[in-house]
Amino acid sequence: MQIKEVISTDVLVVGSGLAGLKSGIELAKAGKTVIMSTKTQLCSGSSFFPLKASLGTQITKDDADKEVFLQDIEDVSHHMHDREMAKIYIEEIRDRVEEYEEIGINPYKLSEDRKACFANHARTIYMLRDWNKIRENVRDILVEYPNLSLWExxxxxxxxxxxxxxxxxxxxxxxxDLFMIKSKAVVLATGGFGNIYKHNLNPHDVDGSGHILALEAGASLVNMEFIQFIPGITTPKYKTLWGEHTLNYCQDFVDEEGNSILDGVLPEGLSKKECLKIRSTHGPFTNSLPSKYFDIAMMKEIIRTKSEAGFELIYDPSIYENEGDFYTIYLDWLKERGINLVTDRIKIAPFGHASNGGVKIDSYGRTAVQGLYAIGELAGGIExxxxxxxxxxxxxMVFGKRAAQSCLEYVNSHNFIDINVEDEISQLHQVIQKASAKAEHSLTPNEVIEAIQEIMWFYGNVIRDEKNLQAAxxxxxxxxxxxDMWSFVNNGSEQKSAFKARNFIILSSILLQAMLERKESRGAHYREDFPTENEDxxxxxxxSLKDDNFQLAFQ
Incomplete structure (x- = not known):
């Protein structure tokens, strides 16, 4: 691989979702030169993936709500969150919502307080929608900052x-073309890793690349085993988010032959009606509630039959008589996509969605490596x-701004580091060669990527156990x-996929080892062979990574 050009910038921001936009614009506003790199187009990643009608931001109602809000986070976290970061979020989110307009978003406040997913208490929620309009707004805003260069x-x-x-x-x-970017600091905002699963509700660029970049630079990862799986529609329109609140109008949940798939898994004392009622209150799977059997039933059947067609929900027609905003917005959004919950056969299955863990950071987005920041879904923090x-x-918004503030101080107090171009390209080649098996017949990058997506979906999904994790x-x-990665990196059309395949090999190994190491069931992590939460x-x-080996440690 030959370098085309060496370019210098104060800060390299990797990613252009909400977190990347917030930090990048804050730094540009402060007069710093910024290169913003994004794998696809501006406004990318899960922030702008149109899988549902809108996204919400939950804010602290008032001072009296602060302790209540913190307790909500702790109850949901099951002791796995960063308490300091949670407190900071609660203190600062009201102010940060006011700054959405600065990055091209005009949120609207719901008329009534509402309980967010898994929350025990209702609070104020602002909704974000119309992603194409936001993207237009952001492009107009970036014109105001000639010191911010966008690399799509x-x-x-x-x-x-x-x-x-x-x-x-x-x-x-x-x-x-290969460029060397010399920068005083790097802000990683690359999102999660949902694309490592065959069936996922993410765009292709949510692939865990930032996790590998940070890990290999010397940062550590945390909570990687806690991955959200959420039911998605498989038919009539594949990869559409299913609204769990519609279960309030669901009469049954059946397989291809019309048999209720819940009948065989529900424990004594839990009725089908009660299971569906509880499951209507939260989107992602969790072991923490009795509604877990809804998702477990699906995955058991998928593993048993190897069928990925999904399972049919039988809806009561009266769902279309509901006049509440929460239903109307979702049902109208489905209608725009040609979907009717009553007249169409609606089938769902578990989809990979969000990573609750990520790069270990402090409350300013700083990693263990000087000058390296991680924010957004990439980072492990309050989740x-x-x-x-x-x-x-x-x-x-909260940690994107805090990372920008810290990064600004860092950049102002540090000079560019002298680096030898030939030495650095030699080290890059060594990394590639380590990932090259020199097999007589190498799999292509896409063959590796697709094989890993298949493995992770069947073996590292909702249901996990030692036997299957070891097999995976x-x-x-x-x-x-x-x-043999080396044979593809010099092929201009396959360079990026060559690195993605290599990253998938590393990331899938980390995820499977983390799932194997936590021998209990807690929240999003369910071990069928260790089905209860264990205080140990x-x-x-x-x-962490040491001498090319993963180090896993409970702390």
Whole structure:
């Protein structure tokens, strides 16, 4: 790989979702030169993936709500969150919502307080929607900042570090030309890793690349085993978010032959009606509530039959007589997509959705590496075993701003680090060669990616156990032995997918090991062979890299 050009900038921001936009615009506003790299187009990632009619931001109602809000987060987290970050969110989110307009968003406040997903108390929620209009607004805003350069359809493939500080990165642009970006700091806002699952409710760029960049630079990961799976519609329109609140009008949940799939899994004392009622209150799967059997029933049947067609929901026609905003907005959105819950056969299955864990940061988005920041879904912070609804968008604003403030101070007090171009490109080649098996017949990057997506969906999904996790790890090792990355990195059309395949091999190994290590069931993590929560695991699981080996430790 040959470098086309070396470019200098104060800060490299990787990602252009809510978190990347917030931090990048804040830094540009302060007069710093910023390069914003995004794998697809401006306003990308899960922030702007149109899987539902709108997204919400939950805010603190008043001073009296602060302790109540904190307790809501703790109850949902099951001791797996960062308490300091949760308190900061509660203190600052009201002010940050007022700044949405600065990044092109005009949210609207719901007329009544509402309980967010998993919340025990209702509070004020602001809704975000009309993603195309937001993207237009952002483009207009960026024109005001000539010191912010947008690189669309580009991919950061490796960070450069010297003297324990970040010094820049290697980047493949839209033409697959290799650039060395020299920067005083790097802000990673690359999102989660839902795309590592065959069936997911994420765009293709939510692929965990930022996790690998941070890990290899010397940062650690936390809570990686806590992954949200949420039912999505498989038919009539694949990869559409299903509204769990519609279960209030659901008469049954059946397989292809019309048999209720809940009958065989519900424990004594839990009726089908009660299970559906509880499941209507939250989107993602959780082991924390009796409604878990709704998702477990689906996954058991999928594993048993190897069918991925999904399961049919039988709706009462009276659902279309409900005049409440919460139903009307969703039903109208479905109508725009040609979906009717009563006249169509609506089938759903578990989809990978959001990662509750990520890069370990402090309350200013700082990692263990000087000059390296991580924000948004990429970062592990206020989320724990479950994710409290309405906090993810707000966290992008709160910690995106705090990261920008800290980054500004860092950039103002540090000079560019002298780096030798030839030495750095040599180290990049060494990384690639380590990932190259030199197999006689190498799998292509896309073959590796698709195989891992299949493995993760069947073995690292809602239901997990030691036997299947071990089997999955063996399959990943086999793929690794058949993938010669080096033979693809010099192919202009496959360079980016070559790195994605390599990242998937690393990331899937981390996720499976983390799932295996936590021998209990807690929140989004369900082990069929350890079905209860165990106080011995009231600790967070950290992952680090040392001498090319993963180190996992509960702390």
């Amino acid at each position: 359809r580009s991919a950061v493939i490796s960070l450069i570090k010297k003297d324990e500080k970040v010094a820049g990165a290697f980047l493949l642009d839209k033409n697959n 724990g075993a479950n994710r409290l609804g309405g906090n993810s968008t707000g966290s992008c 790890m063996g399959k990943i090792e086999e793929l690794k032995s058949k993938y 695991y009231n600790k967070r699981l950290f992952v």
